[in-house]
Structures are given as structure tokens and as C-alpha cells.
Amino acid sequence: MADVRLTQIKKAFGKVEVLHGITLDIPSGEFISLLGASGCGKTTLLRIVAGLEGVTSGTVELAGRDVTALPPEKRDIAMMFQSYALLPHLSVSENVRFPLRMRRIGSREEQAEKVRDALETVQLGHLADRKPTQLSGGQQQRVALARAIVSRPSVLLLDEPLSNLDARLREDMQVELIEIHKRLGLTTIFVTHDQEEALSLSDRIVLLNGGNVEQQGAPSEIYTNPASGYVSNFLGAANLLPAVISETGDTLSARLEDGQSLPLSSDESRRGAATLALRQEDVILCPEGEGQIVGEIGTRIYLGARNRYVVHVAGTEIRVLAGTETVFEDGSRVGLTVDPARIRALPQS
Numbered sequence: 048m049a050d051v052r053l054t055q056i057k058k059a060f061g062k063v064e065v066l067h068g069i070t071l072d073i074p075s076g077e078f079i080s081l082l083g084a085s086g087c088g089k090t091t092l093l094r095i096v097a098g099l100e101g102v103t104s105g106t107v108e109l110a111g112r113d114v115t116a117l118p119p120e121k122r123d124i125a126m127m128f129q130s131y132a133l134l135p136h137l138s139v140s141e142n143v144r145f146p147l148r149m150r151r152i153g154s155r156e157e158q159a160e161k162v163r164d165a166l167e168t169v170q171l172g173h174l175a176d177r178k179p180t181q182l183s184g185g186q187q188q189r190v191a192l193a194r195a196i197v198s199r200p201s202v203l204l205l206d207e208p209l210s211n212l213d214a215r216l217r218e219d220m221q222v223e224l225i226e227i228h229k230r231l232g233l234t235t236i237f238v239t240h241d242q243e244e245a246l247s248l249s250d251r252i253v254l255l256n257g258g259n260v261e262q263q264g265a266p267s268e269i270y271t272n273p274a275s276g277y278v279s280n281f282l283g284a285a286n287l288l289p290a291v292i293s294e295t296g297d298t299l300s301a302r303l304e305d306g307q308s309l310p311l312s313s314d315e316s317r318r319g320a321a322t323l324a325l326r327q328e329d330v331i332l333c334p335e336g337e338g339q340i341v342g343e344i345g346t347r348i349y350l351g352a353r354n355r356y357v358v359h360v361a362g363t364e365i366r367v368l369a370g371t372e373t374v375f376e377d378g379s380r381v382g383l384t385v386d387p388a389r390i391r392a393l394p395q396s
């Protein structure tokens with residue numbers, strides 16, 4: 048059964064409609080990410096699930112119960128925000144206990160035990176008596192997470208919870224989130240505008256665009272099968288090249304704007320004007336004349352274990368991730384090869 052069911056959710060602020068009829072079923076225990084550019088409506092949708100924002104029309108059901116008209120405290124959910132808002136005058140354990148006190152959940156002893164459990168889960172048991180100001184940013188974030196999970200809500204809502212952390216801490220917290228999710232099995236809705244974070248954490252990604260669902264699916268599915276140029280572009284993974292697809296005898300090829308052609312897999316069903324999506328790691332650079340097409344190196348960006356090249360090809364620029372064994376100099380002509388099975392043909396954008 049779906050743990051969270053959103054049906055035709057519309058939301059307007061004044062005369063401006065920002066959600067245009069979102070329908071989503073989230074099964075129990077799933078980790079789902081709402082991904083999308085700033086202003087696409089992610090936070091508004093999350094606040095609607097939490098009950099912090101009303102809907103203009105549509106329904107919110109939690110565990111089969113219509114909660115559309117219920118206030119947040121009557122919904123079995125917890126939310127963790129980007130600004131984790133710990134109470135500075137309370138100790139770590141008192142902060143974590145706070146929602147239990149507010150909702151009058153359990154006796155004092157039961158509350159103390161739940162707090163200990165939650166702090167152990169985020170590995171902060173040893174800091175229970177500290178004040179938030181005596182903690183690092185990452186530790187404060189973990190206290191906020193403990194506070195969100197202490198009442199064992201059936202649904203956990205996370206609004207960009209890692210965006211205030213530096214890159215290293217962020218990675219640690221991502222791993223921790225995955226582990227906690229596995230251990231507790233909470234249905235989790237995670238809002239982010241960071242595609243890598245969404246790809247690495249989620250069972251399913253829902254990509255929003257301007258208040259509509261643009262595409263949803265497992266991370267690998269969305270990554271390898273973007274339904275539109277927008278998705279492909281948003282995932283930051285693919286280069287988009289205009290092309291015309293045609294068949295000559297048994298061979299299928301895509302003619303680029305400068306007349307060069309790339310072979311396509313015979314499985315490709317699209318014909319005519321299209322947009323090719325080539326992922327940066329799928330384009331192989333080689334000496335000019337050895338590739339399927341030619342281009343010219345614009346810039347090389349050194350990334351440590353890899354190089355990223357900007358390559359001018361067919362009147363546009365594409366990005367290519369390559370190893371460091373061979374270095375191609377700026378301005379040199381190169382060949383480019385792509386396995387036809389790795390090329391996606393999207394509608395013309």
C-alpha cells in the first residue's frame with residue numbers, strides 16, 4: 048500500500064499557481080527524492096505533505112487516511128529543515144526530546160530511552176549533555192536528524208538537510224542517511240536541487256519542472272533514459288547535440304549540424320530531427336582520423352584522476368570526461384567515438 052498518496056495536488060499563491068496537479072504514490076519504506084531547479088515547487092510540495100501548507104485542490108493521504116485537512120501534529124510525520132533550528136538553551140538530549148514533550152508521547156523514562164536510541168542511531172550518544180553551540184555544524188545536523196526520527200514517524204521529510212555542510216561532511220552524512228534509512232525503514236521524501244545527491248541516495252527520483260512532474264523513476268533509469276532534453280540537461284550528465292536521424296540500407300545514423308555523422312544502434316526507433324544525448328563519460332577521445340567524428344579541444348580541466356575537456360564539435364561545445372594517460376592539448380584536433388548503444392535520441396528540443 049502507498050504510505051503517501053498525493054492526488055492531483057494544485058497550489059496557488061494568490062493568483063499564481065505553482066503546482067499544477069501533482070499525483071504521486073510513495074510505497075512504505077521508499078526513499079524518494081524531489082529534484083528540480085530553484086522555484087520548481089519542491090519545498091511547497093513537501094510542506095503540503097507535512098501539513099504546513101494547505102492545498103488549493105487535491106488530496107494528501109497518509110497510510111490510507113485522508114489527512115488533507117489535518118494540521119501537522121495530527122499527521123504521523125517528521126520534517127527536518129535546511130536550517131536545523133536547534134534550541135540553543137537546551138542540551139542535545141533535551142533538543143531531541145522536545146517533539147516527544149510537545150506531543151506528550153510516553154512517560155519521562157520512555158522519552159529518555161527514545162532519546163538515547165535516537166542519539167545512538169546518529170552516533171552522538173557521548174555528546175548528550177552538550178549545548179548546540181558546543182557542537183560542529185555536522186554534529187548539529189545529526190542532532191536535528193535525531194530529533195526528526197525520535198518519535199519514529201512513519202514518514203520522514205527532509206528539506207535540503209545537507210546543503211549547509213562542506214563537501215566532505217556532506218558525503219559522510221549521505222552515507223549515514225542511507226544507513227539510517229535502511230535500519231529504520233522510514234518512508235523518506237528528500238528535497239534537493241543536487242542531482243548527484245539524488246542519484247546516490249534515492250530508490251526513486253521525481254524530477255519536477257515548473258510545478259509538474261517531468262519524469263520519475265529509479266536513478267539509473269532516469270540517468271540512462273532521460274525522457275527529455277530538460278531531464279538530460281538537469282542531470283548534468285549529457286551533452287545535447289541537434290541531429291537528423293536517417294536510415295540507409297541497414298545502417299542508422301545521425302547527421303550533425305556540420306554534416307558529420309554518428310552511427311546509431313539499430314534499436315533506435317526515432318527518425319528525423321532529434322536531439323542526441325551523449326554522456327560525458329561515454330565519449331572517447333582519440334587521435335584525429337581514428338574517431339567517428341572530429342572536433343577541436345577548447346579547454347582541458349584537470350580533475351586529479353581524470354581530465355574534463357571542452358571540445359568544439361559540430362558547431363557546439365561538448366564536455367568529455369577522459370583518463371589522464373593521454374593528454375590532448377588546447378587547440379588540437381581530435382577524433383571522437385561513442386558506442387552507438389550509449390547514444391540516446393530524444394525529441395528535438
Ligand SMILES: Nc1ncnc2c1ncn2[C@@H]1O[C@H](COP(=O)(O)OP(=O)(O)OP(=O)(O)O)[C@@H](O)[C@H]1O
Binds near residue numbers: 065083085087089240
Ligand atoms: N508563501 C509564498 N507566497 C508566494 N509565493 C510563494 C510562497 N512560497 C513559495 N512561493 C513561490 O512558489 C514557487 C515554488 O517555490 P518552492 O519554495 O516550492 O520552490 P523550490 O523548488 O523548493 O525552490 P528552492 O530550491 O529555491 O527552495 C516559487 O516561485 C516561489 O516564489
